[in-house]
Amino acid sequence: MPLIPLRLTIPLRPWLAPLRWLTAHHWLRAADVDACLRFLQPAWALTRIHARVEARRWVAEDMLAIRLRPNCNWPGAQAGQHVQLFIERDGVRLSRSYSLTAQADGCIEIAVRRQPEGRVSAWLCEHLSIGDCVELGAPYGELRWPQEGAVLLAAAGSGITPLLGLLRDALGRGFSAPVRLLHFVREQGQRAFVEELQQLQARYPNLAVEWAVTAGAAGQRLNAEQLHAWREAHVLSCGPAGFVEQLRELVDGQAASLQVESFTPPQWRAEGERRPVRLQFFRSQREAVGDNQVSLLEQAEAAGLKPEHGCRQGICTQCTCQLLEGAVRDLRSGEISHEPGQSIRICVSAPLGDVRVDL
Amino acid sequence: MREDRELSREEIDAFGAELDALRERTLADLGEADARYIRRVRAVVRACCWSGRLLLLAGWFPPTWLLGTLLLGLGKIIENMELGHNVMHGQYDWMNDPELAGRTYEWDIAGPSDFWRHTHNHIHHTYTNVLGMDDDIGYGVVRLFPEQRWKPFYRWQPLWVTLQALLFQYAVAIQHLRLDKVFKGRISREEVRPLLRQFNAKVGRQWVKDYLVFPLLALALGCNALAVLTGNIVANLIRNLWTFTVIFCGHFTEKAAVFAPSTLEHETRGHWYLRQLKGSSNLQGSRLLHFMTGNLSHQIEHHLYPDVPARRYAAMAREVREIAARYGQTYNTGTMSGQFATVLQRIWRYRLPQAV
Numbered sequence: 001m002p003l004i005p006l007r008l009t010i011p012l013r014p015w016l017a018p019l020r021w022l023t024a025h026h027w028l029r030a031a032d033v034d035a036c037l038r039f040l041q042p043a044w045a046l047t048r049i050h051a052r053v054e055a056r057r058w059v060a061e062d063m064l065a066i067r068l069r070p071n072c073n074w075p076g077a078q079a080g081q082h083v084q085l086f087i088e089r090d091g092v093r094l095s096r097s098y099s100l101t102a103q104a105d106g107c108i109e110i111a112v113r114r115q116p117e118g119r120v121s122a123w124l125c126e127h128l129s130i131g132d133c134v135e136l137g138a139p140y141g142e143l144r145w146p147q148e149g150a151v152l153l154a155a156a157g158s159g160i161t162p163l164l165g166l167l168r169d170a171l172g173r174g175f176s177a178p179v180r181l182l183h184f185v186r187e188q189g190q191r192a193f194v195e196e197l198q199q200l201q202a203r204y205p206n207l208a209v210e211w212a213v214t215a216g217a218a219g220q221r222l223n224a225e226q227l228h229a230w231r232e233a234h235v236l237s238c239g240p241a242g243f244v245e246q247l248r249e250l251v252d253g254q255a256a257s258l259q260v261e262s263f264t265p266p267q268w269r270a271e272g273e274r275r276p277v278r279l280q281f282f283r284s285q286r287e288a289v290g291d292n293q294v295s296l297l298e299q300a301e302a303a304g305l306k307p308e309h310g311c312r313q314g315i316c317t318q319c320t321c322q323l324l325e326g327a328v329r330d331l332r333s334g335e336i337s338h339e340p341g342q343s344i345r346i347c348v349s350a351p352l353g354d355v356r357v358d359l
Numbered sequence: 360m361r362e363d364r365e366l367s368r369e370e371i372d373a374f375g376a377e378l379d380a381l382r383e384r385t386l387a388d389l390g391e392a393d394a395r396y397i398r399r400v401r402a403v404v405r406a407c408c409w410s411g412r413l414l415l416l417a418g419w420f421p422p423t424w425l426l427g428t429l430l431l432g433l434g435k436i437i438e439n440m441e442l443g444h445n446v447m448h449g450q451y452d453w454m455n456d457p458e459l460a461g462r463t464y465e466w467d468i469a470g471p472s473d474f475w476r477h478t479h480n481h482i483h484h485t486y487t488n489v490l491g492m493d494d495d496i497g498y499g500v501v502r503l504f505p506e507q508r509w510k511p512f513y514r515w516q517p518l519w520v521t522l523q524a525l526l527f528q529y530a531v532a533i534q535h536l537r538l539d540k541v542f543k544g545r546i547s548r549e550e551v552r553p554l555l556r557q558f559n560a561k562v563g564r565q566w567v568k569d570y571l572v573f574p575l576l577a578l579a580l581g582c583n584a585l586a587v588l589t590g591n592i593v594a595n596l597i598r599n600l601w602t603f604t605v606i607f608c609g610h611f612t613e614k615a616a617v618f619a620p621s622t623l624e625h626e627t628r629g630h631w632y633l634r635q636l637k638g639s640s641n642l643q644g645s646r647l648l649h650f651m652t653g654n655l656s657h658q659i660e661h662h663l664y665p666d667v668p669a670r671r672y673a674a675m676a677r678e679v680r681e682i683a684a685r686y687g688q689t690y691n692t693g694t695m696s697g698q699f700a701t702v703l704q705r706i707w708r709y710r711l712p713q714a715v
Binding site: 307 | 564568
């Protein structure tokens with residue numbers, strides 16, 4: 001039994017303000033204070049967000065919903081946002097991003113789809129048990145429910161998770177315009193949150209839920225017909241990059257608004273010809289010959305460095321480091337940075353020519 | 360002195376490749392055990408420092424005062440060497456743990472860790488034992504090699520070294536300010552000012568913590584503040600003397616070599632490895648000695664692999680030694696007393712200009 005219940009950390013938070021001031025001004029080490037707090041309550045920390053696993057249940061054959069109770073440092077999240085979840089495996093802190101599917105009573109729920117080769121998702125699905133603690137990042141994400149008018153939600157695979165979070169929140173707030181949820185899954189068993197969605201459908205007549213199974217001869221694909229009547233609705237879509245791009249093409253220009261989020265990194269824009277460049281890693285005193293198409297993070301790792309990193313998609317800013325010399329290209333946008341001393345995210349930056357970075 | 364076989368260009372490349380392979384093998388094997396180890400070290404540091412400070416509150420009663428002071432000194436030594444120094448080298452960056460990130464770790468010593476990351480990690484480890492480049496050669500106050508140009512004040516260097524040993528944490532801290540260049544006017548005062556601010560802030564914090572907060576706490580609790588203050592001073596002194604001894608044994612022993620700046624021209628990875636091997640010296644001893652020196656007793660391995668977790672050096676040393684033997688290179692090692700005696704000899708001998 002922890003000496004202090006997790007719920008009590010919330011009213012106690014203001015009392016720790018002096019300690020936060022002392023650590024922020026380097027009089028105390030946050031790690032030492034956190035060690036003491038952890039002794040009192042395993043999920044307590046001065047500023048970091050830790051959470052205890054309250055419940056876990058399978059919501060599809062390959063998807064696990066986890067209910068978490070975060071400590072006092074959780075800033076609150078908007079429906080449709082995501083969090084970075086950290087665990088430690090073989091001494092290495094790993095993280096993945098998961099979407100919030102629900103929030104209630106100081107708890108949040110995330111859903112984890114088990115990836116066949118996933119180091120994190122497989123461990124979460126198999127080993128994470130009730131009472132365990134995990135660390136979370138601050139919530140992020142831009143998906144927002146439209147103010148009014150019909151809404152079409154198009155999800156593929158685990159793309160259902162942020163949309164479900166948004167849907168629950170909107171219906172709960174009394175959203176009354178028609179809503180249609182289209183969920184594409186490869187196999188029947190991958191339909192997630194079926195019971196919840198059916199209950200919602202029974203309770204809110206303005207909601208219609210449809211599933212489309214894509215595998216097999218009778219597999220349904222995303223097509224213009226399915227969207228026909230809904231082209232002028234507000235469209236929110238989440239899924240793998242290919243799916244999202246396809247949807248964008250089908251409704252582009254007609255939808256009242258379009259918000260998309262894809263969780264597999266999109267194919268990086270290749271620019272120019274592949275050519276060798278000289279990479280100087282200043283802090284570690286290493287040099288390597290790399291090329292101008294691959295992210296600096298991958299090239300640094302190939303050169304034997306182990307830079308700090310998180311999402312590897314340009315989201316979490318953990319891999320941020322200083323560009324000392326040369327120019328880099330943002331692999332997502334093609335934007336070029338060349339200011340010496342500028343902070344760059346090495347996971348999404350490729351060198352344009354010879355570069356020196358503070359790694 | 361050293362007896363090293365001259366190596367051909369091909370041999371140097373092969374030598375470098377073998378050491379690189381050892382590095383890769385070790386890195387590939389890092390995992391849970393290393394993570395657990397460094398966290399245990401941190402737990403030991405906390406246990407030593409906190410229990411030491413608690414015991415000091417008992418006042419002048421000799422058993423508790425002595426034990427408290429020793430524990431606090433021990434805690435600071437382990438924190439500075441096995442924990443802080445190694446973490447700041449980025450040895451545990453692979454863990455991705457922000458609490459043990461080399462870029463942000465701040466250690467319990469007068470010098471700001473940012474200074475150290477520059478003067479030590481960058482300057483000293485890149486230009487190890489290169490005259491005029493590596494300021495760690497005598498720290499500007501000691502002449503240890505005949506190749507160093509003699510200056511009149513070196514005549515009194517046994518005295519300077521003694522002072523430096525007693526105040527070692529400050530000697531290390533001010534290195535980055537390059538006061539010698541400021542006095543000579545090669546660096547402007549404006550340039551030094553922000554560094555000086557950082558320096559003052561860190562030293563101030565250390566003084567307030569050790570010499571004000573804890574004595575005042577003792578006073579508030581009705582304990583003997585003077586006993587606490589003295590305990591803190593002695594603990595810092597113990598740490599200074601020990602770290603000084605270990606660090607001077609690292610590069611200034613009889614068989615340690617220095618290099619002319621021209622060595623750096625066209626230096627390959629193999630050459631760099633060779634220079635690190637020639638410029639560093641190891642200490643033989645028990646596992647306790649290795650631990651207490653933060654594994655700097657494996658100075659050669661540390662200089663070959665500054666960012667590999669130091670607990671691995673002992674195992675790597677066996678292979679490095681074997682590789683060095685095959686390439687006919689002296690592997691400079693000895694007992695701590697033996698190695699330190701040769702350092703003292705250097706300090707005594709090279710105080711005079713004619714000694715070469």
